[in-house]
Amino acid sequence: MIKRAYCWGANNVGQLGSGSTSQSVSTPTEVALPAQVAVSVISAGLDHACLVTSTFVPMCWGGNAAGQLGINSTTASSQPVGVFNFTAAGIISAGESFSCATLQSTKQLYCWGLNTYGQLGVNNLVSYSVPTKVQSTMSWTEVVCGQSMTCGVAADSTYCWGRNDAGQLGFNSLGANRLMPVLVFGGEYMNRVSAWGRTGCAIKNGTIPVCWGMGSMGQLGNGANPLVTLSPVVVNLPGGKAVAITSSGDHSCATVPDTNQLYCWGSNQAGSLGIGSAAASFNTPEAVDFQPTIMASKNLNTLAAAPESGPLPQVGLVAWGSNTYGQLGQGTYNPPYLNRPAAVRGLWQAYAVSAGSYYSCALVDEEFLHSIFCWGLNNYGQLGIGTANNEFVRTPTRVANGYRYVSAGFRHTCAISSSTDAAYCWGENLSGQIGDGTTTMRTVPTKVTGLAAALTISAGRTHTCAVTSGSLAAYCWGANDYGQLGQGNLIPSSLPIRVTTRLWDEIVAGSYQSCGAVDGGISCWGLNNQGQSGTGLTSQTLTQPTLVVGSTGWRGVSAFGPTACAINSNSKVVCWGRGTEGQIGNGSSNNTSTPLLVDLGTEAVQVSSGGDHVCARTHNDDVYCWGENEYGAIGIATYVSTYNAPRQVGILARDISANYDNTLAV
Template identity: 25%
Template sequence: MKIKMLYFSLFFMTSSLIILSTHAESFSRGKRSVIWNESGTFQSISINNEKLCAIKSNSNETACFNLYYDKTRLPPQQFSISGKYKLISMGERHTCAISNIDSSLYCWGFNKSGQIGIENNNTYIKEPSKVNFQKEIISISTSQANTYVVDKDGDIWGWGTNMHNQIPNSNFITYLASNIPRKIPNSKKFFAISSGDYFMCSLSFEGMNGTEKYGNIYCVGDNKYGQHGNGKDAHDVIYLTKISYKNYISLAAGKTHICAITTEKKLECWGNNNFGQLSYDPKNTSYLTTPHPVISLNDSNFQNLKFKSLALTDNSTCAITTENIPYCFGDNTYGQLGGEPESGAEPITSLSGFTYYSHYKPKKLMPSTEVKVKSIAGNARSTCIVTQNNELQCFGFIQKNTYSSLSMGSNYICGISSYNTRAFCSNLEDGLSGHFANPWNAPLVTPWASSQSFSQVSVGIYHSCGVTNESPHNTYCWSNPETSEMSKRTHPQIVEQLNEPMSKIVVGSAHSCAISKQTGSLFCSGNNGAGQLGNGNFMSTVQTLHYNKVILPNVSFKDIALSDYATCAVSTENDVYCFGINKYGELGNGGFYSQVKNTPQKIKNIKLKSISGGNNFFCGMKANASENENKVICWGDNSEGQIGLTHKRKSSKTVELPNSKNFISVNTYVSTTCLISKNNEAFCLGNNLNGIISSDNPYEAIYAPIHVQSNKKFNAISIGNKKACGILTSDKTVFCWGNQ
């Protein structure tokens, strides 16, 4: 094994490798990021350090995304490319694609070195432009400032920069750049090609193994890191040179390294190893000048795996097994290989103090799930895949998502992004460390993201709903899946029957209600066995999303809350109206517990500005309360202490929550009440079954507010069946706790 120290200056400090600054340092890592999931169906993807383009499965249209244009935005900004394509390749700053209609080649982007391949003096070509290349193309590769193709006859053509002789000619005359496709001389015929920075490697056709082609690897151009694989590590190679007589079925080039799959379906890599992208510890192996087998010292089963395809990024390597499972190794500074960057990684610190993380030991991209993958691509800080279900996922972005509001159900959570108002939703069944869990406090995973921009969302037990700023139809609903697997996900469907804009919708266990944005009228749907729809009868709606108007002349509403079998709403005059069952005192009117009301009943002598409902109780914030008044009013079930009474199990009269003068908001769920103080501290009382209130006594009912998560401050809080989650004041990210 020939090992040479990297040309960077090297220093050792404790167990960390110290390197000089590289290009990746210009990316501000900040809080590490999340997975982005894009709904839709895609067949293939290509990516560079600015954009990602994906070809759609059914239409062959191309959807592209500006990955980092807005560092706070997920999903990223999307744009379309004219034309339909069957294959696309993205270089450093230019893109080429093969037309699905006539197999012609189209290119666009930066053209300073002629890499677009058209006679145009412009340094940037915005729209796809047809390249004057008449032969049918079977393989294409774009790199920093070059484009290469293999035609149907097995000949290689290239154009763009030639500063390292990466486009040799028969006269061995060096030229700087050309926009004219030039045939690269060689007596061999080729079937695959891949290129990195100023070098190119290709596979010659030597035979067939069934339907699978195989051949030898030939390389040309820059050889600074031994990427030619010929045992040398200096001087440009000015003609296609065979690296060995071994046969390979596939190859891929990164920025300065190469990997290939042998006919035995094993991985071999060579070239630069500064981030462990060859699977060797970068402290000991800077680069390799000949192909070496990929090893895994911590996974005894790895050597038994067989691989079928490759994708190399700037400083990492990913390969897909014959079972369609992706394995990756190399740079994981931005979480682009999945999991926490520090976990199982070797820290590499630059002289400026920036810390990178080398995960040189091959690992599953998604260790907690067996999601099957059909395509993979990556760049310096993100890795993207197309699953077997043709859905797109990306790992490694800039920051956690930040939120303006949250809503939790029994096992499902939705939040509205504080930047682009998309609804991010996720199932909690798999646990916060699960692959598809959520970004709420696991920084490297994100939930499903809506394509709509929502102003408010509400999560129920079985389905969720939200309202947008659209008109006239702005209400959407979707079912809560049992797991967060992409195949189980559902997407928002518009509620056609609500044919005017709504300002708010609230989903309960078996009914839901919405408020009209224009009139303040109330509309309800679902189970009406106790009159909780407020329409004067006890007939449930035939369809779940068939809404009936609640008739209450001259009253408009601004807030609403649901219990299991009752509904309460706050008017624009701060009056409170309730209807439904009164078994636990849900109507708050001091009447008999046996009464049932199917029309709105006004609660006398209270004014509220907001309201929240649990299973069989309600709490709200007083309107126009003085500084020294208790601010929280509750009524209904108190069997777990959720309304703060120490001597009664329920109350049909409204009661003040003792010592609540400093609270500014309230959130309730099942039998638990949580509050936010004016100092942004969180307090809870009631049911403590899952340790939401206290980890010391998880089965004890709490009858007075207890300060929870005392080292954190929250803008808002929401309670679920097993967890509570809050939006942190410090950075607007979400923190969850509970589930003891």
């Protein structure tokens, strides 16, 4: 399905993009784009709008008196026109009479349009009708344009610039405008920054909703009505956590985890809070009878979109759960969470998947090239595309051809060549987990040193394990602070070292532990603080392989986090270790140091433990998940926090992979 753009409302200067400047339109009207052009990002300003196509082309339309279309003129346009000399954009944002966008390749930030208060960030007050580079060399992962200010996220810190007469820039100062990016909030990490008027809101440290600036109409949401607040204050949301937040300047809205319930506060002029009340304002959040996945607010209006309720995709690669770094491959990281399977863009021929920590990889049988594609967070080069600069790659990107196996870990990835069976790894290497005898980060596939032809390979948190073909010898390398290399000691290694002399069918590297299958059953070793070794022992660490209780004939072990699972000799799923989020799947929320049966009602052929949630595939390819669901990782269209027994997702799959807060299936 091609994602198209629609607009409605005032159209006096062509801001609907329909090709005309007719009267206002009260129903969604399609923007005049060529038939096969899909949209990945769209943003509406005051009387103009901008978008980025799925091929990264930035386009704007509508009013242009201040040059906000970026087309090297001040002539308005009633249909989308390409931004001048800007061939590939990543993200884009339309402000009141100006716009900003990042280059897709370098993530450098450019702005254009009105610059009365320094909102372009170019260290002067000159307005520009063409993209002009912001005075910064950083790579930007977020940008939001307001009425006369701009905020963005770079290097995991938040910066703002422009007008500051109400303290809206958030750097504990009032009155002085800023002509270039200034570090705000004392350097604390904020994202989802929203700052249309003189009040800004954001999410602090991933979950905490905060607002700052003007608060006379209660738009700070903390139960007070101060004229100005120079530092962020916590919004009094139920539960104290938010997944999304937006500020129009006069009113603000946020959604909460679990239910995605919408709350709004501040000015209620024209019913902008959506609560069915005639009261003028509210200084604490009020519940709105709506559970959206995406929302925006400007001036007196609030716009929100509820989750789609149509049929689930039944072919191709799908993903669900957390999308904060673009790891679901949707071409955008907004909405930040998806609680039901959605098709990953452009990978219809994928046949194997591996979910990493905040990124994803897949094998694609594309004209028999057996290609690896990866997407999501790339701060340590874990995508293997030659860069490592905190970029979020929101669509699948080709890594290399000629591979038959891929494993995505925490910040590094490993794969096996389809022609030579040689093992390759890339990404973070601080603990030697790449296996090339160094601790140097690698941004492209790098051959593992001294390892014979590999049968399987598994990338963990900071270590890696593999089984060689033919000899079926197991090797591990990398960090060993909990004995996860299985050597009977805590000495790390940047080169593969053999794990006992036994013959292994499979081996997996987890967060701080490892597990593998041998003729006698499944053995685990490493960290055991939550019973994740499955041995019934209370030792905090096990430095050598130790047999899991009752595991004779078991297979398919999965153990990325502190919860491990496998398929027993009766083709039933068993799990052990941490269970506080219900991930043991037996109806309780208790830890267990010995395996417990999970009742799927049928036989299983695959299980994948992401640590806090688990998914399994049955003999007829049905998918079930259980455990933590705060970000929708269970995939059943809810945000109920946990499920301690399996829930059917409603898709058929031939491969599944769970990791942290998201899931992949194909």
